[in-house]
Amino acid sequence: MFSLKNKKAVVTGGGSGIGKAIATLFAKQGATVHIIELSEDSGADALKAITDAGGKAHVHACNVTNQQEVIDTFQVIGPHQILVNNAGIAHIGKADNTKEADFDRVMNVNVKGVYNCLYSSIPLIKEAGGGVIINMASIAAWVGLSDRFVYSTAKGAVMAMTLSVAKDYVKDNIRCNSVSPARVHTPFVDGFLKNNYPGQEAEMFEKLSRTQPIGRMASPDEIAGLVLYLASDEAGFITGCDYPIDGGFIKLNS
Template structure:
């Protein structure tokens, strides 16, 4: 079950965190993984890890916010592998702030990566997928469903991801393209560790435990759990599923009362 044998898969932001977990799991299931990331060191390290497993992967340096660069990277993937079967729109950035203290510069930066970045990848990949079908999975967030303090720009961007997911799922039904998104709560990634070190020096463990307990289940998720849900949604076993947003949140949305 859940075989992705010879499925050419693009994972944006695949050099660390959730993207890394997705890239490694998909490779284990037989996918040919193409990592699009700004982080050359991280991206190449994941490629090396996959190749050590005996699987095939490639790194393409790419700023998803730049449409010309995205088109070039996608063209390089198609030229090398001949097709694109799966697109994982994982790349994204966070921001802390309310509407009145979020600068225009910060708002535009979040929108450029989190919203335009997904659009750019969809715009480049969909014409290729229309030839033989495909699967798209976008990374949204519980911030698109519930109110989170000090996350104005980030929440706005993730709400847009859900809207784009529904639009693509509707528009490309007859082309054999499925599109879903996943909405995680807090996931323990290197970003979280860096955030705590920067904002709570000396209190990292205390704040980590505090943030973990905001999930009713009592802990943060781990990247491998998010990757497992993505694997299911991109597999043939999920061929009847499209146009859905899947919370994976330790009960945050429904049980956090």
């Protein structure tokens, strides 16, 4: 089950965290994985992990906010069956203290970046005879998270784009779904705690973990497992859906 043999997959932001877990699992299941990162160095660890395990992968340096760069990169990759729009950045702030430059930066990466990849990928998925698109949304698109104004705004847009793409391309044999994680223990979390709570990292990590009713953060591998299912033929009857993977955050905190 869940084989991706003979399929070509594109994973944006596939060099670290959730993206690396997705890229590594896809390769393990037989896909040839194309990782898109800001630089080739950013994808080097993921590339090594995949190739050392006998998988097939390539890294492409590309800024997803630059449409021409994205178009050119996808033309190099060619027809493919799977796109995972995972690249994204975070921001802390409310509506009245989020600076315009920060608003634009988050929207450029998290919304325009997804659009650019959809724009460039969909014709090539059509050429391949159909396939699957999975967008990384967030529980921030479902509920009000404190101090996450522009991040929530962007992830809400990603969820809306998912529904639109699912409807527009269902007759082209393209499925489109999104995944909405709660907190996931990635290097980003460790860096955030180190920079913002020096000396209190363990205490704050425990506090953030307890915001999920299940009592812990997700692992990147758990997110990757859900993404694999949605990318596989076993999920062939699923499109136009968002899947919270949140340790009970949405339903059990209400």
